[in-house]
Amino acid sequence: MSKPVKTAITPTRAEDYPEWYQQVIKAADLAENSPVRGCMVIKPWGYALWENIQRGLDAMFKATGHVNAYFPLFIPKSYIEKEAEHVDGFAKECAVVTHSRLEAGPDGKLVPAGPLDEPLIVRPTSETIIGETYAKWVQSYRDLPILINQWANVVRWEMRTRLFLRTAEFLWQEGHTVHATAKEAQEETRKMLEVYADFAENHMAMPVLKGRKTDGERFPGAVDTFCIEAMMQDRKALQAGTSHFLGQNFAKSCNIQFQSEAGQLEHAWTTSWGVSTRLIGGMIMTHSDDDGFVVPPRLAPQHVVILPIYRDEQSRAEVLAYCESLKKEISSQRYDDRPVQVQIDDRDLRGGEKTWGWVKKGVPLRVEVGPRDVAANGVFFARRDTGEKQGVSRADFVAQLPATLQAMQDNLLARAKKFREENSREINSREEFYAYFTPQNKERPEIHGGFAWAHWNGSAAVEEQIKKDLNVTIRCIPLDNSSGPGTCIFTGEPSRQRVVFAKSY
């Protein structure tokens, strides 16, 4: 089968990146906009990615001593009002439940009825409702720490939505922990940041920078927000996960107090941390190409698809029997923590259509089996990441599967790292900075920018001006401060370290 001249996805990344993203999602059948404004339908292939993300992260949470629980969807208005910064951050866009039933109105149509005494907010995040609950659970230092995670849906009434990246309803996990000391809570915050970074790099093959947010970008109500930031193929940053040290802010507003070992009544120290279905958007934009989605093997719903090729009934029986026994051998191999996932696609479709369907869905390995492969006891396979095609003996193919999948996983990570490195630069003057973030080539306005590592004096006013001028923000103050101190390129004032500027999602 020869590759068609045109790419499977139109437009290409270079032609129109945002539209390419939508088309990849459509072609891979990952999700779609629902008839409910801002809410998405996550289709089976997309949801299987989320299941794999859940499986991987959940095991890591449990390995670090956390357990899961479930708290209410609704938050009384009075709760969310208690923490001043928090309510400022979320009141502007939230779904408000005001009634408890529908009744026929004067014209016979149903109207909301049974007004509630107090409106309820559909959780945008659960610090307040969980904090109020923890306040009842915590009496003594013996009750600490509390290390709980929740897998849930949340709602933020976003006006401009984009599948996976920003939707009114999304799925996520939110960890909420309580500690006896600031130090322990700070350690927890950093530990979970490391878990996220590990997952992003080693499961998603998505390299990330670990850093601290500036005051302006902090979570509403947090003392310190840490984040992982990834670079997408349009060189914009994606905030892929956050971990918050909440100090005693929520412990005070929710009244989480405990008797210390010394017998003192003290406010506890809390953290929260979360990642969401946004990770799927990050995965798509990190690895996919102009032929569609590319899924890292560790998260792939299927690792291998077998495509039988035959002309007549006799070869059909022979080919299918071969495919079945090959499938059995493949699924007896293990990759990562599960058997290699394989399926035979014997749908009655033209070969090209079928093959390209799987290319667009991003399945790591496609195996074509025709009468000649049966005769030779061989396998003809294609790698999705490199496009490389190869005929090998069946025994070799099966034996090498775990290594092949790991090689693909490694290749995706290396490729993404290289891309980020090529599009990161230390910038040492204001002029250079503004030039870096201003389109240079009128024909290709999209080719500019990336991650700019520059010295900054810590001023919110400077940050604000840059955002206004260039729509560029400080993505994080990297934890890795190997750059050392220097001079702010905007003010000439001293700077403790370079920070990372970029356009972002």
Place this chain on the structure above:
Amino acid sequence: MSKPVKTAITPTRAEDYPEWYQQVIKAADLAENSPVRGCMVIKPWGYALWENIQRGLDAMFKATGHVNAYFPLFIPKSYIEKEAEHVDGFAKECAVVTHSRLEAGPDGKLVPAGPLDEPLIVRPTSETIIGETYAKWVQSYRDLPILINQWANVVRWEMRTRLFLRTAEFLWQEGHTVHATAKEAQEETRKMLEVYADFAENHMAMPVLKGRKTDGERFPGAVDTFCIEAMMQDRKALQAGTSHFLGQNFAKSCNIQFQSEAGQLEHAWTTSWGVSTRLIGGMIMTHSDDDGFVVPPRLAPQHVVILPIYRDEQSRAEVLAYCESLKKEISSQRYDDRPVQVQIDDRDLRGGEKTWGWVKKGVPLRVEVGPRDVAANGVFFARRDTGEKQGVSRADFVAQLPATLQAMQDNLLARAKKFREENSREINSREEFYAYFTPQNKERPEIHGGFAWAHWNGSAAVEEQIKKDLNVTIRCIPLDNSSGPGTCIFTGEPSRQRVVFAKSY
């Protein structure tokens, strides 16, 4: 350790069954009422049960060809209005979202703002929103069947709530399938009923009757509702799962049409089926005793807890080292589809308090390890289901673990079956029926009733009258019609088979 005279749970089942139920949940730390009316907090030990239920059922759904997906939390009012019976069933108790933000009102307090053009209902069930989506996905018979399940939260504004059994918000799974023919949809409905029955009996050790609901008890909008019904220890029935054949009702209201193989445009046939966190309530009420929760091994968050007993620092080190190596051996054994789950509880608590804590939590096996066990290379263990205690060699204990756990699982099922049989009766006259469901002993008003197998003529009026008189309903028309035809005990009219009457949750 000698058993205290009083039971660990007050009151006992015989004294006050509903209150006993609440106290078991509290003592086992499974869940609690939240500050949000009608919503519960599922605590880690309770949520771990739900995770195990999910794991088991999800594997069964996948083995029967289903995949998971996710649909929006919100349903536009106009959608839910389209199916007349359906809206009648759910409009009376639903959370209605009417606004999209909070704003400071005249007195500075926050009030709902940003009114929505159309109110949104928080899903009480998703037939309508999923049906509208399927209508876009289905064009041709080639697109069928669609076999999708969703794990989600739903909200029904129940006025009288009870933990796990009836809460405003609950967690569940809902399967929604689309088929080209009525026959195929009917087969799917029955297949999933069998999956539920299999899961209830073989994972939860909860025997169930499989049957069809009467017209009065059907799901709003369904043509036929099938259910599994279990008997709790107060002899009331619990509807534990339902599977609905929806005919073309939702296909018509949502416009799910397809081009048949013959080229005709036809409405599709749909099904839906669900079980919820209510299963946890059923599990509690089936197996627990006056000392607390008893969890069937297949769903236990922990199978074994090791309780080290020592007097001084030297014996402490010795005992803990023994416990650690025992733990390692135990977790190298497998039971069902996972390693045997084991933990050491070395908290600084009095021995009795600690032991009774685990009794109340229902952990299947408790192992006490003291210096004498270390010396003898032995194990002293207690079974939660029978209370039986036994000293055995360490090697035997470990080797026998899978068999011991399975014996406990089998015992729980056998015990529950026996209880149901002892409290089921064929009833052959109206008088006997009314006597059966009327308390006979004023001192023990709770001892009466159970499952009454009686002939009934199929009349809704008779059903209504019985409900009014006795608060007894027809739980199901059993699929197993070995009773054959007879005469209705209420009217003397012909009856096709005995049906099952009971009080219920």
